[in-house]
Amino acid sequence: MAELLFRIGRLAARRAKTVIAAWVLVLAAAGAAYALWGGTLTTAITIPDIPTAEVTDRLAEEFPEAAGGSGTIVFQAEDGAFSAEQQEAIGKALTEVADVEGVEGVMDPFTTEAERSTQAEAMTSGLSQIEAGLDELDAGQAELDAARQGAEAAGADGEALAELDAQQAALDQGRAELEAQRTQLEQGAALMATAAEIRTVSEDGTAAIASVQFSEESMSLSDETKAGLTGVFEDDPIEGVQVDYSTEIAGGVPEVFGVGEAIGLVVAAVVLIVMLGTLIGAGLPILNALVGVGVGAMAAMSLSGVVEMTSVTPILGIMLGLAVGIDYSLFIINRHRRQLKDGYDLEESIPLANGTSGNAVVFAGATVVIALLALNVTGVPFLGLMGTVGAMCIVVAVLVAVTLTPALLGLVGKRVLGRKDRAAVAGDGPVKKPKAPRQFTVLGAIGIVVASVVGLLILAIPALDLRLNLPDGSTEAHDSTQYQAYEAVSESFGAGVNGPLLVVADLPPSADEAELTAHQIAVAQALFEQDDVVAVAPIGANEDGSVAAFQVVPEDGPTSESTEELVHSLRDLSPIDGVYDIGVAGSASGNIDVSDKLADALPLYLVVVVGLSLIILVLVFRSIYVPVIATLGFILSYFAALGGVVAIYQWGWLAGVFGVESPGPILNFLPTLLVGILFGLAMDYMLFLGSGMREAYAHGAPARLAVVQGLQAGRAVVTAAAIIMIAVFGGFMFSHSAMIRPIGFAMAFGVLVDAFVVRMLLIPALMHLAGDKAWWLPKWLDRILPDVDVEGASLERRHPHVEHGAEPVAADKG
Structure with missing residues (x-):
């Protein structure tokens, strides 16, 4: 692989304009594919074969008229109770809403209440x-x-x-x-009596709810239907009436790239300028990343016309593509710059940097791709698709790094160095001598280990209280119509009205209408007697009276612990009185089922990733000790990151700093997604730092000295790479979407603790304490393991650096 990348780098540098033109064409092709085949992204998070899905399918069969989704329009009188004129105006507006394409029916709250x-x-x-x-x-x-x-x-x-x-x-x-x-x-x-608390107009007459039935599922509503519905009230506002809409109506696909993300890119650019000392050098990694993201994201979204793709999926691809795209190019550029400073010619340095650091980039990218593709083992389709799209963006980032980077380096020449560095290379300026590495002491290493482990465990404590669900209207920005609608319903009608449950019951044969009604009463009263049930209303029965549906209003909101317990307790009731088999559905029930399914899949996926980590690291470092401590370090950083997410987004700590207006349960697929992403990024840094330590030890340095030499060689570039990743991910922490914000924080905080605490402090300290034993490997295992040569040392031996007027010598990597 190293030799192949060497040749690719040499060819790309010589045919720079051709390579750049090829990537422009690829970018244009991806854009055309998206324009032609891109479909509508969905905000629905669904999993087949869960109890809610089974009940929903049954409901669609028995009550096809109720198969579509529903939404809520909330009216609030701004000055006391609704006047007769306002009620009449609302009724007329709702009649217009009923005529909007995609709307199946509308319930006038005042007529219904009357x-x-x-x-x-x-x-x-x-x-x-x-x-x-x-x-x-x-x-x-x-x-x-x-x-x-x-x-x-x-x-x-x-x-x-x-x-x-x-x-x-x-x-x-x-x-x-x-x-x-x-x-x-x-x-x-x-x-x-069981439905007495279900109202459409509040008791004080200041608020009203209009239920809208759609012909399609709520999460699949077209923008035209939503715009047509809201346009009725925007085009002709009702004087003295505030109109708000539930998430099903007002919620949309989150923006792919916003102000926060742009700020993250600016921070990344500043870091690159400080590190590289030149605007040209800083611009190359960002340009590469943008090209990779453009290709990867548009190619992925072109698939949305044929597969159901959640709105978070392409955003995740953009997150990863930006972060690793900048980092991977930076690793190659940094190696190239170091070689130029050591006296390499431009034509010699570019292919060698591509064959050595580019080889490490390919290997690091492969670990991320494998970890993301492994999300498919969870058995959760939308999560597997997210992993596949993320892996696709990583593959594109790697391809851009090893082809476009050498092409651009060939074009800019030695301008990739700052003026002082170019002067030093030309012999016109002072040459900086590297400082001698400072070694650990035994007591210092023990102190670092204890402090790091204790600190990470403390950070992980909140993870013990982790609760999973999907965001609802209560987690939206307080100035959004979704939040206003949610709060108005909670205050005037009760929080449970925001997330009613649907119960479907199988009934025995009925001789007449009275007997059918008696069965319905038996079920309704049994449901009504449960704790945290406010009201039960029969929706209807099918033609032969064998199936009946009921609306159950919980005491608390759809993401509350009591509602979660209620869903499980209702299912435990079946069969009621040994006669009526029941099932529970509804959006709140669906979210709970998805969360349970994901929580069950997490341990298996974590085991797969941990096993993968051990195998990869044994291959790379030819050691038992290093893979074990590196993997344990990943587990610590993972739970520390999860603890930070819980503390901020569930408990509400530092809520004002991170813009968390309404703390609540954690996004249900975040813990599983975080495993794959954080593992891949942790392995990246472990490879770039650990391979330097391994190389120094293989070249004869004492084990403890090799640790600090490898750390010194890779610390600057890994620090910059980590800061860039934190900046890019951190930009998503301030997204307008409640689903995106915790993902951005989790990845940014995870990289922070893994790179700066685990990889740069804990791992080196543990390796210092182990000494030569850190590199022990059973001889039988050493014989059967392939030599992966991540850093491309064999390539350097085949293409040694030739100083002008000197005999060929092996390149100095220190």
């Missing part, structure tokens, strides 16, 4: 009238019994008794009819 009130009054009045009628029948029965006794005592004939029998039959029929009516009204009253 009907509910009228129905309740009619039911109360009907029961009173029936009781009065039964009282009259009782009085008539008493009179008829007295008449019969008198007639029998007087020896009345058969004709007289037959007339009394006819009157008795009439009384019995009247009583049966009233009893049937009373049973029907009592059943209705029983169902209304």
Whole structure:
């Protein structure tokens, strides 16, 4: 591989314009593919074969009219209760909403509430009238019994008794009819009692909810449908009424690149300028990264027309593509600059840098790609797709690094060095001598180990309280319409109305409507008796009465612990009374199921990644000790990063600093995603630092001296690379999307603790304490392991540096 990259680097430097033109064409092709085949991204996070999905499919079969999604429009009167004029205006506007393409139906809150009130009054009045009628029948029965006794005592004939029998039959029929009516009204009253807390207009008349039924699923709504719906109220505002929309209506695909991300790039540029001392040198890695991101992201999004792709997927690709694209190019450029300072010619240095550092870049990129592709073993389709897209962007970044970087280096020549460095190379300026490396002491190393491990464990403590879910309206920015709608519903109707549950029950055969209603009452009352259930309302039954659906309103919001417990407790009820099998669905239930599925998949994936880490590091470092401590270090940095996420985004620590307006559960796929990404990046830094230590030891340096020599050789470039990654990931911490912010923080904080605490402090200290034993490897294993030669040492032997007027000598890598 090193020899191949050497040749690629030499060819790219000689044919720089051709290589650049080729990448421009690739970029244009990716853009054309996106324009032609790019589809709509979705904000839905779904997993097949979970309980909610099964119930939802059943619901779609039995109640096709309810198969589409729904959203909520929330109205708030700005000055007291709604006036008659405002109610009328809202009703007219909702009629226009019903005509919007994609809208199946709209419920007018005032009409619905009035009907509910009228129905309740009619039911109360009907029961009173029936009781009065039964009282009259009782009085008539008493009179008829007295008449019969008198007639029998007087020896009345058969004709007289037959007339009394006819009157008795009439009384019995009247009583049966009233009893049937009373049973029907009592059943209705029983169902209304369980649904009493479900309102469409608040008790004080200041807020109202209009439910909108869509023909498509909420997460698949077109922008045209959303714009048409909201446009009704924007084009003709209702005076004195504030209108807000639930996330299903107002939520959109988060922006791919915003102000925060741009600031991250600016910080990366500043770091590169400080490190490289030249604008040209600093611009090359950023240019390479932008080309790689453009190709990778647009190529990935061109697939969104044929596969369901979540909105986070391309953003993750952009995150990774920017960060590793800059870093990988930087590693090659840094090697090239160092060689130029050591007197290498331009034509000699570029291919050698590409064959050595470029070889390490390919190996490091391969570890990230493998870790991301391994997300497919979780059995979670959307997560596997995210890993695949991320891996695609990494592959593009590596290809750009080993082809476009040498081409650009060939074009800029020695201008990749600053003026002082160019003067020093030309012999016109002072040459800086590297400082002698400062070694660890045993006590110092022990202190570093103890402090690092204790510090990381303390950071990891909040991870013990990790709760997973998906963001809802409560986590949106407080000035957003989604948050305003969520809060208005919570204050006026109860938090649970923001995330009602759907329960589907299998019913036994019913002889008539009364028996069907009796079954519905039995289920509704059993559900209503559960803790944290505020209301239960029957939605309806299928044609043959074998399946009934109910809306269950929890006490708390969709991401609360009590709602999560309620979903599980409702499922544990089945079968109710040993008769009614039930299932639970709804957006809140779906999010809980997805979170549970991901939590179950995390341990397996972590084991796979840890095993992968050990294998890769044994191959690279030909040691047992180094892979073990490097992998344990990764585990510490992972849980420390997770602890930081919980402390800030779930507990609310430093919420103002990070813009966390409403702390809540952690994004359910973040812990699993973080394993793959942080592992790949940790291995990058371990390779670039550890290979320098291994090389120094192989060249005869004592084990402890080799540690500090390798650390000194790679510390500057790894520090810059880590800061760049932190800056790029950190830019996403201030995204407008509640889903993106914790991902950006987790990766930025994970890189921070892994690079600066684990790789630069903990690992070197542990290796110092181990001494020569750090590089021990059983002889039988040494014989069967292939020589991967990550740093391309064999390449340097085949292409030794030739100083002018001197015999060929091996290149000095120190």
